[in-house]
Amino acid sequence: MRMDPTTGEAPGWVIRVTVKEFVEAYPHIEAKHAYTELKEAAENLFECKVEWDEEVVERGKKSTKHRVVRWIYEKVDTTTAGWVDIKFAPSIAPYLLGIESEFTKYKLRHAADLRSIYSWRLLEILAQYRDTGFVTIGYDAFCQSVGAPESCVKDSAQLRRRVIEPAVKELQEKNGLAIEWEPIVPAGRKVTGFRFKFKPDPQGRLF
Template sequence: MSVSKRTVATLIKIDSQPSVTMSNALLRAGHGLTLAEKRVIACAISKLDSRRQLPIGEILTTKITAIEYAEIAGCNMRTAYEALQEASKNLFERKITFFNNDLNHQNDSSSKLVQMRWVGEIHYQEGEGWVEIYWWYKIIPFLTGLKRQFTTYKLHQAHALRSVYSWRLMELLMRFHDTKTAEYDIDFFSNAMDATEKQRSNFNNIRRRIIEPAVNELTSKGGWDIKWTPIKSGRRVVKLRFEFKKYNHILKK
């Protein structure tokens, strides 16, 4: 890939609160991130102008400081420095996992999986407490130049969450914030939640390890009212339906 210029993303705020915007295909993908890495990535996405179409060959970079991380995580500065440093060690290896047909806007979960990086480079500045992300060029169309089929939520909605499963479920529900009903094929849901092979082999594991803890945390900390139903074909759960409401109040720590 030829490189012509470098741009540093600017912070985009709506109603004085940073917003996270991504394509629905990326939202449904497996993100492969720990909670600390999710915070870094979400903060970085909130600094992008999702409406801007980048010229071909332009490198997109985003800087995240320890102060910004501490605000998202609700932690002290020492913890923020350590989290940024640890995230910078692993983010280069983290992969997003798409269903191929989801990339083509088709609803067929039997298609093959496609993996993509989040970042092409990542730099951690020792002693100064900031990390700079150089976004992988193939991920940029899922984050910028978005005209349709995208989801936006306020970054502060995840402030109190202590589980990456809760955060991912929140994102999956926010896609349907108008209808208040979300339905996901079990394979798509398992992929989006980065469920392990053991969890996928037995739905009770997904229920106990992923769905119930995530619903409980969103209910107790995020002001959500969530009812979910497994949909079966024979004895096998094939889909999940979520009916939800979101009440506007400050998240509990």
């Protein structure tokens, strides 16, 4: 599907979320603050990215291509009255919206409920392995993927306390993900990576 040359938008990939829908999804938010909260949540999507590996065939040879894509291809217009239009990137939209099915608001609501950037980025990592439910990742690669601060990169105990545990807890509580994880510590030496085993909740809210 190509973008409209006039509007620069990809039909079907622009989702309008109204303040009314936002309040219905998050009744704990005061109505007077709802639009501000909605705009902030939508704007934060622009800073989020997703990475995955895909198999490509070139000149009869198979290879793996690593892709890095923003969730949305344009910052949200916050001057609108009562709604925001979220413009999902063409490369990622089919995965988020469903290749042949219409957009599922239920999934968006649960994903948008995440407040920690580390939760978002851990979610991005797990999403790449949703078919297997298991991922092993090196220490440096993990720190880079989640955007861990330097103090945590240098101290695995801080990384665990400030990044991994809060992110896992939020994904468990807000997305219903069953996650088990452990550090990789060969022969009692320093942590060299992590193993994550996960399973989406039975209602399929996440993947």
